[in-house]
Amino acid sequence: MTDHDQQPSTSVPSHLLFERVHSGEIGTAQRLAMNRTGSFEWDVGAGTIDMDDAGLLVFGLDPQTFDSRPDTVLNLLEQSERTRLDMAIDDAIRSGRSSCSVHFLVPMENGRDQWTHIQARILRHDDGRPHRVVGVVQDATAEVTHSAFMLDLERRRQRQTSIVERTTSALSRAVTVDDVTAALTGPDALTRLGADGLALALVENTSLSVLALSGDSVEAIDGVGDAGLDRRFPLADTVLDGRPRFLTSVAALIERYPALAPHAGRLEFRAAAYLPLVAQARPLGTLALFYRESTSFNADERNLCLGLAAIVAQSLQRAKLFDEEREFATGLQSAMLPRRIQEIEGGEIAVRYHAAWSGRQVGGDWYDVIALPNKRFGIVVGDVQGHDTHAAAIMGQLRIALRAYAGEGHPPSTVLARASRFLAELDTDRFATCTYAQVDLASGTVRVVRAGHFSPLIRHMDGRVGSPQVRGGLPLGISTDFGDEEYPETRLDLVPGETLVLYTDGLVEEPGADIDVGVRALVHEVSVGPAGAEALADHLSDQLWERWGSGDDVALLVLRRSPDPGSPRAPRLHQYIHQADPEGLSDARNIVRQALTDWDMAELADDAELVTGELLVNVLLHTEGGAVLTLEVLPEPVRRVRLSVQDRSSAWPRRRSPGETATSGRGLLLLDAVASRWGIEPRGEGKAVWCEIGPPATQPSGTPPAPSPTAERP
Known part of the structure; x- marks a missing residue:
């Protein structure tokens, strides 16, 4: 490349350019000039720049007066743009690059800024020093504007x-009308909709009910919707007319609806879209969206609003149908369950039924309390297979049949056998599981049978929870089909203050986990829960039913026998020790020691704990059932402890003379040595061995001492 003064000029006077265009002779320079593109050559060493007429035209310079100085071009630019251009070129030169490209703004005489683009090549000496920069300069306003327009269009379309997408996703999880309302008004809901305010109103009979208000909304001010479908207000007018309303200013809103004029000064939005909600050709209501920024509601924005309205309308239609089905199913379920539970003497009962949160919220779970002769009563918790109205209908029939069989006075095993036969004779392929028990709170006797159901739980006075081994049979209906209607009976003893818990699988079934996990959780919550039946039922519902996700319905029955604490001067406790509980004996001894410590009688704890172990071991080894331990303080001038162990065996203990190597036979000898008095009393089906520990009873004057007990085991 030669020096600047040796280069032929490539400039083309403008009059020659137009003449050549007119004559049809168009060269490369002319084509570039027609596209507002010119060329330049900057001599770095000489500090001059040669630019053709088309290039000068890009900068708005007169070819006749241009002095070939770079500063003449640079002085046209704002300081920030000049700095940016200088930095881009200097950076390319210093970095050793052979080219550079930069966009910058050039103020024009008409007051507008023109986007200008320079694409240059840097020519260097052999030592790397630049000596010329040659390139093209172009008016890039149209290119940049179009690019910005396309980027803005793409951003709007993505938005x-x-x-x-976000609105559809949020509403796809909405099941009820309340769910739809929550999706439209919850956290980030307005951001998701791209609006600053929202109002949702639904038609109910001949009125318009505003269900949701969020953000900036005129309906929050004038209370529209409380007085029927009034065309003076936009929500009602939109649903009655069935056409959308797009209002681009508050003035336009007031002009169309003068009734809103008193509130014009309090409105914070500048545009509003009132959209009718229509599904299956039926008007459902109106969705109003409000915007703080002014908008013209172009075609894309209107289509977006109408699309949102269609999504909301479909979601509301689906939710309304679900709510109607759920209301019907819930009413059916309520009609099938007992309206009230009778009060019982000697205890308290609490029942709970929780419908599933999913599906139709109806199923086959049930509970019942049945009055029986002689102040006894029956309790039952069961579950018919399925979660639909058919399961609820079968449940209702089965509950009534089981209540009738129990009321006739049949034993528990017969009640379930007949209930199984009844279910098998119904025109259904459903089966049922249940646990049924006859309860006598006067004696604490509980006779339990179960058909493929969970065994009950017993919460003892000290908070421990036991799961007695209740023998069971096949589910109702299936047992009859297989010809096996045997439901063996298991007797439990509920001592004063203990609690019996019956439940269905919805309380312990965690999705994706073994059911034993849920049972262990239930045992824990029963142990740590409050003592009262009502309070414990609420505690279990709160901690477990909601914890598992509530995908199944739940029936729960809590029965507590009234505690027998005695009096402050004569406290008393009862504890049942199950024969199959390996830790029951150790727990009983600990309970006795702790009770005597709490009663300020710790000096008697060693003897009482020893006797407790001996009496309980005798029962657990030589009988076929558990034992009821009673510990009480006798309110005499000299306080003593009375300890009683009751079992269901009629065989009495006998005194023996064990040899030196004998491992048993010393129980009565220890009782004689430790107790001040002891004896045996018949108790209904069994007996009670009792003893008193402490100072001997003071005998009244002239009264012979109590004889030594002579009862012996046969």
Whole structure:
């Protein structure tokens, strides 16, 4: 490349350019000039720049007066743009690059800024020093504007797509009308919709009910919707007319609806879209969206609003149908369950039924309390297979049949056998599981049978929870089909203050986990829960039913026998020790020691704990059932402890003379040595061995001492 003064000029006077264009002779320079593109050559060493007429035209310079100085061009630019251009070129030169490209703004005489683009090549000496920069300069306003327009268009389209996708996703999880309302008004809901305010109103009979208000809304001010469908207000007018309303200013809103004029000064939005909600050709209501920024509601924005309205309308239609089905199913379920539970003497009962949160919220779970002769009563918790109205209908029939069989006075095993036969004779393929028990709180006797159901839980006075081994049979209906209607009976003893818990699988069934996990959780919550039946039922519902996700319905029955604490001067406790509980004996001894410590009688704890172990071991080894331990303080001038162990065996203990190597036979000898008095009393089906520990009873004057007990085991 030669020096600047040796280069032929490539400039073309403008009059020659137009003449050549007119004559059809168009060269490369002319084509570039027609596209507002010119060329330049900057001599770095000489500090001059040669630019053709088309290039000068890009900068708005007169070819006749241009002095070939770079500063003449640079002085046209604002300081910030000049600095940016200088930095881009200097950076390219210093970095050793052979080219550079930069966009910058050039103020024009008409007051507008023109986007200008320079694409240059840097020519260097052999030592790397630059000596010339040659390139093209172009008016890039149209290119940049179009690019900005396309970017803005793409951003708007992405935003609209995002609004539709996020709204659809949020409403796809909405099941009820309340769910739809929550999705439209919850956290980030307005951002998701791309609006600053929202109002949702639904038609109910001949009135318009505003269900949701969020953000900036005129309906929050004038209370529209409380007085029927009034065309003076936009929500009602939109649903009655069935056409959308797009209002681009508050003035336009007031002009169309003068009734809103008193509130004009309090409105914070500048545009509003009132959209009718229509599904299956039926008007459901109106959705109003409000915007703080002014908008013209172009075609894309209107289509977006109408699309959102269609999504909301479909979701509301689906939710209304679900709510109607759920209301019907819930009413059916309520009609099938007992309206009230009778009060019982000697205890308290609490029942709970929780419908599933999913599906139709109806199923086959049930509970019942049945009055029986002689102040006894029956309790039952069961579950018919399925979660639909058919399961609820079968449940209702089965509950009534089981109540009738129990009321006739049949034993528990017969009640379930007949209930199984009844279910098998119904025109259904459903089966049922249940646990049924006859309860006598006067004696604490509980006779339990179960048909493929969970065994009950017993919470003892000290908070421990036992799961007695209740023998069971096949589920109702299936047992009859297989010809096996045997339901063996298990007797439990509920001592004063203990609690019996019956439940269905919805209380312990955690999705994706073994059911034993849920049972262990239930045992824990029963142990740590409050003592009262009502309070414990609420505690279990709160901690477990909601914990598992509530995908199944739940029936729960809590029965507590009234505690027998005695009096402050004569406290008393009862504890049942199950024969199959390996830790029951150790727990009983600990309970006795702790009770005497609490009663300020710790000096008697060693003897009482020893006797407790001996009496309980005798029962657990030589009988076929558990034992009821009673510990009480006798309110005499000299306080003593009375300890009683009751079992269901009629065989009495006998005194023996064990040899030196004998491992048993010393129980009565220890009783004689430790107790001040002891004896045996018949108790209904069994007996009670009792003893008193402490100072001997003071005998009244002239009264012979109590004889030594002579009862012996046969």
